[in-house]
C-alpha cells in the first residue's frame with residue numbers, strides 16, 4: 001500500500017477589522033436584511049493597511065507548524081493558494097517562506113476559490129511521490145484589496161483571512177489521510193468572474209484604472225447556478241472514487257460563497273445540515289482561505305474527531321472546482 005498524507009496540524013489568522021452589514025448599509029445602497037437573506041453573511045474581516053496576503057499567511061502557517069509539533073526546518077515544501085498575491089513578482093510563497101523561516105521549495109497556486117483543495121491535492125501528491133515528510137498548505141486572501149467598494153453585488157460578499165494545514169506522511173496502511181479527490185475547470189466560463197487588467201492580456205494603464213478593470217467583476221446569478229452543479233458533481237465523483245456513500249460522510253466542508261449555494265448543494269448530496277460546516281456568517285467569502293478556515297475552526301472546537309470522514313469541496317473563478325475526501329486524525 002502506498003504512503004498517504006494526513007493533516008498533522010492546522011492554524012488560522014484573521015485580521016482584526018470587522019465590516020458589518022450595518023457599516024455597508026451606511027456606505028452603499030443595500031440593507032442588512034437583503035445581505036442576510038441572499039447570502040447568509042452578517043460580517044466579514046478586513047485587512048488593515050499593515051496586513052497583506054503574506055502577513056496573514058505567515059501567521060496561519062506558523063500556527064499550523066506549531067500545532068503539528070514541528071519547527072519550520074521540518075517543512076519540505078510550501079504550496080500557497082491565493083487569488084490575491086502579495087505582488088505580481090515574486091510569488092507570495094517567497095515572502096511567506098522568508099517570514100516563517102523556510103528554505104524549502106515553494107509555489108503559488110491560482111485556482112480561485114477552489115485553490116485550497118487544489119493545493120491540498122498537489123501537496124499531498126508531491127509528498128507521496130517525492131517521499132517528503134511534511135508539506136505546508138496555506139490558503140490566504142486579501143480580497144478587500146481587489147473588490148470595488150462601490151459595487152454592491154460584490155463588495156458585500158468578500159472578506160480577508162488565511163488558514164493552513166501541515167500534511168505529514170504516513171507509511172502504508174489505511175489510516176487517516178487523503179482518500180480521493182476530483183479536480184476540474186471549465187475555461188469557457190472565464191468571463192463570469194474576473195479581473196480583466198493587470199496581466200499580459202490587458203496590462204495596467206491609466207485607462208484600465210479609469211475604467212475600473214483592476215477590480216473584480218462577477219456575473220453572480222450564473223456563477224451561482226454553475227456552482228451548485230459543480231460542487232454536487234465533483235463531490236459525488238470524489239465519493240465514487242473512494243467507494244464511499246454520502247451517508248457515511250461525517251463532515252461536509254464546502255467553500256463558503258453563499259449560504260444558499262451551500263444549502264442547495266448539501267441537500268442534493270443528501271448531507272444533513274448538522275453535518276455541514278458553515279461559518280460564512282462571520283467571514284463572508286474568503287476564496288482560497290474559506291475551506292481551511294472552516295476546517296481549522298471545526299478542528300479547534302472539537303467537532304472534527306479522529307477517524308471521521310471529511311468531504312471538502314470548492315469552486316470559483318475559471319470556473320475551477322475541486323473536492324477532496326479525507327479521513328481525519330493522525331496515525
Ligand code: UT7
Nearest residue numbers: 030031034038113152153156220221223224257258315316
Ligand atoms: O466564490 C465563488 C464565486 N462566487 C459566488 O459563488 C457567488 C455566487 N452568486 C451569488 O452569491 C449571488 O448571485 C449574489 C449574492 C451575488 C446575488 O444574489 P442574487 O439573489 O443572485 O441577486 P441578483 O443578482 O439576481 O439581484 C437581484 C436584485 C437586483 O435588483 P433588480 O435588478 O431585481 O432590481 C440587484 O440589483 O438585487 C439587487 N442587488 C442588491 N440589492 C441590495 C444586488 N446586490 C444588492 C445588494 N443590496 N447588495
